[in-house]
Amino acid sequence: MSIVQRQIVWGVGASLVFLLFISGSYMVVFPPENWIQLWDKELMGIPFLLFVTTAAIAIGIIFGVMTGYSWKKQIDALETSFDLFDENSKKDHSISNSLEEISGLAKKIKSLQIQLMEQTKLSQRLVNEQAENQEVRVQTIITQERNRLARELHDSVSQQLFAASMLLSAINETRPKSDNRETKQLELVEETIHQSQTEMRALLLHLRPAALNGKTLKEGIIELLSELLQKVTLDISWELEEFQLDKGMEDHLFRILQESVSNTLRHAKAKKLEVRLMKREAFIIMRIVDDGIGFNVEKRKAGSYGLQNMYERAAEIGGKLKIISLAQKGTRLEAKVPLLTNKER
Structure with a gap:
């Protein structure tokens, strides 16, 4: 049963009880000489008792509808105020009502909504900071790893290439030039080593760029x-x-x-x-x-x-x-x- 229906039932019941109380009090104070006259009397062509009862029921229905819709409007406003919990809702659902209970509840909901929005902003800020910190940590790890690889390449491969280059240069300068074919092969190897050294220096520059x-x-x-x-x-x-x-x-x-x-x-x-x-x-x-x-x-x-x-x-x-x-x-x-x-x- 909805709030409007409950208010209608309550209004009709209250009207009938009030009618019985007033009628009973009147009849006790001013008892009628003939009870049949109450039914025989007509008002607007309707028996008096039936007219009074119908009027009481109608008044109860009207009162119930008015109060029911008033309560429904307040409850709907309270429900709507919960939409403020959604961060995307920017509307301010104010509740205008004279009842302190409803107004107090609305204020508490509004206060709770503000707290939740602040907590949401804080959570988002923390998530963003964590993501940024994670990115910084990843970049730091990458930089450290690049520096480590650059050091290892410089201390091992680069030095070995340099030693091989010096050794081949010494061999080419001291050996006799009798075998042109062998000489060309050694020169080709030396050139290959020089090219490898150049590429190694470029790789080191790429891995560990100077600042x-x-x-x-x-x-x-x-x-x-x-x-x-x-x-x-x-x-x-x-x-x-x-x-x-x-x-x-x-x-x-x-x-x-x-x-x-x-x-x-x-x-x-x-x-x-x-x-x-x-x-x-x-x-x-x-x-x-x-x-x-x-x-x-x-x-x-x-x-x-x-x-x-x-x-x-x-x-x-x-x-x-x-x-x-x-x-x-x-x-x-x-x-x-x-x-x-x-x-x-």
């Missing part, structure tokens, strides 16, 4: 290229302009340079490498050019993590990366980044 560590971008580039110039048989030249950049922009450009140089050492088979850093109007331009064998940019871009990483780093600082590569003619990489003024930031 600026407080140096400017120009200083970091000079240090990196000077160190490579001593270790690889590659003609490296640079032309760098002096200007001030934000730390984040310097770091991203330096990482792009490292990745590009690593790719040149590993894949390009180049003899010359040129690096230019310049400021033109409101743009910073870093250009890296080699005379290697080139590659298909579109094919390599889809499957190369290194290339994709360079494109992403350029985009993160609002710039663009453009790579032009021709077979047997070399590769040209250009990172162009807008230099914002203090007002534009």
